[in-house]
Amino acid sequence: xxxxxLTRLIHLLSxxxxxxxxxxxxFALSMVANRELAxxxxxxxxxxxxxxxxxxxxxxxxxxxxxxxxxxxICLDQRRASALxxxxxxxxxxxxxxxxxxxxxxxxxxxxxLSPLDGVGPEELPLEKLRARIQSDRISEVILATPTSxxxxxxxxxxxxxxxxxxxxxxxxxSGIPHGGELEFADQIxxxxxxxxxxxx
Amino acid sequence: xxxxxLTRLIHLLSxxxxxxxxxxxxFALSMVANRELAxxxxxxxxxxxxxxxxxxxxxxxxxxxxxxxxxxxICLDQRRASALxxxxxxxxxxxxxxxxxxxxxxxxxxxxxLSPLDGVGPEELPLEKLRARIQSDRISEVILATPTSxxxxxxxxxxxxxxxxxxxxxxxxxSGIPHGGELEFADQIxxxxxxxxxxxx
Numbered sequence: 001x002x003x004x005x006l007t008r009l010i011h012l013l014s015x016x017x018x019x020x021x022x023x024x025x026x027f028a029l030s031m032v033a034n035r036e037l038a039x040x041x042x043x044x045x046x047x048x049x050x051x052x053x054x055x056x057x058x059x060x061x062x063x064x065x066x067x068x069x070x071x072x073x074i075c076l077d078q079r080r081a082s083a084l085x086x087x088x089x090x091x092x093x094x095x096x097x098x099x100x101x102x103x104x105x106x107x108x109x110x111x112x113x114l115s116p117l118d119g120v121g122p123e124e125l126p127l128e129k130l131r132a133r134i135q136s137d138r139i140s141e142v143i144l145a146t147p148t149s150x151x152x153x154x155x156x157x158x159x160x161x162x163x164x165x166x167x168x169x170x171x172x173x174x175s176g177i178p179h180g181g182e183l184e185f186a187d188q189i190x191x192x193x194x195x196x197x198x199x200x201x
Numbered sequence: 202x203x204x205x206x207l208t209r210l211i212h213l214l215s216x217x218x219x220x221x222x223x224x225x226x227x228f229a230l231s232m233v234a235n236r237e238l239a240x241x242x243x244x245x246x247x248x249x250x251x252x253x254x255x256x257x258x259x260x261x262x263x264x265x266x267x268x269x270x271x272x273x274x275i276c277l278d279q280r281r282a283s284a285l286x287x288x289x290x291x292x293x294x295x296x297x298x299x300x301x302x303x304x305x306x307x308x309x310x311x312x313x314x315l316s317p318l319d320g321v322g323p324e325e326l327p328l329e330k331l332r333a334r335i336q337s338d339r340i341s342e343v344i345l346a347t348p349t350s351x352x353x354x355x356x357x358x359x360x361x362x363x364x365x366x367x368x369x370x371x372x373x374x375x376s377g378i379p380h381g382g383e384l385e386f387a388d389q390i391x392x393x394x395x396x397x398x399x400x401x402x
Contacts, residue, residue, distance in 0.1 A: 001274060001299055003264040005252055009245035015238055018224070019230045028249065029292055030218045032262060035250050037216055042246035044210035048232055049239040061233060063204040071202060091230055098202055129269055 002173045012037045059109025061092055081105040083140040089113055113151040114158055133164055215256040225287045260310030261295055282306040284341040290314055315359055335367055349376045
């Protein structure tokens with residue numbers, strides 16, 4: 001019933017995360033009515049594929065330079081503490097930490113977590129790259145900011161042990177009651193962690 | 202913090218219907234990880250802008266032909282009853298009716314409904330185009346399939362009066378309890394319409 005080109009486009013749009021057939025169709029129809037947006041988006045996506053890739057050093061998003069390297073804004077920023085390294089799972093986590101303004105060092109994006117259930121073992125983590133980075137950048141402190149989920153905790157524990165031999169200080173982000181949270185509604189594990197991780201005042 | 206090209210792309214993506222800043226960012230990041238999808242989508246959107254536009258006759262989606270015309274599959278299908286015309290508000294409504302398989306005639310997409318609150322008056326409806334279509338195609342029966350909302354009903358009533366003079370049979374789609382619906386949970390207006398619109402068996 002639909003033109004073949006449109007069916008193909010709807011199929012492609014439905015491969016975006018969280019987008020089903022119906023939403024993809026809605027996107028496509030809205031762009032038939034707004035041809036300019038389709039043209040601008042086409043150009044923007046072309047540029048994304050051409051000029052954006054993960055930073056060669058840390059995995060954050062970066063523009064590809066003329067000589068083919070990709071260095072992100074954070075790695076290029078000389079005012080950043082270069083001996084302090086924060087390890088995160090995803091770029092989104094890095095962006096969340098940056099918004100908090102609490103991190104003055106640099107980052108390392110793991111890309112994945114240990115996950116026995118999904119068959120992700122230690123050999124799939126970029127350990128060699130991480131070790132090389134710690135040594136070449138003379139990192140003295142590592143903050144493990146993987147999620148506080150089962151996989152995130154397991155990965156943090158694993159990394160802490162692996163990095164011990166390199167003589168760096170390793171810490172884990174705090175887990176507890178979120179800001180403004182009611183104790184009454186906190187789950188047992190969170191509450192347990194809040195008590196265990198108490199700080200003297 | 203993000204490369205400028207990426208920020209621009211996220212802004213464009215957030216102009217898609219129902220997409221906010223967060224979702225747009227998620228789309229963009231997923232395509233950094235899947236460069237091929239970005240390239241395919243870029244091409245698909247370019248093709249959309251280049252080759253797809255509303256059908257010149259009915260407003261359904263159509264591919265632009267080599268001589269610059271756009272005729273949809275339904276208008277090109279000679280087996281369709283050409284004297285039966287179904288008037289809908291949007292292309293999505295046309296597609297829903299097509300899926301039902303209950304319509305063997307052709308369509309006319311209005312594009313908008315009368316809406317005093319939004320300042321849409323009769324002069325914004327494509328009345329001239331509709332009249333010309335009815336006369337040139339020798340339409341004998343018109344089905345008004347605008348929504349059963351206040352604006353949709355008002356538009357249907359208005360069109361019924363306007364088309365009276367052309368000597369066509371005009372009908373309105375039935376309003377009542379949906380298939381499988383419980384009377385207990387139907388709202389009063391729907392139930393009232395179901396009773397008013399009863400058919401002898």
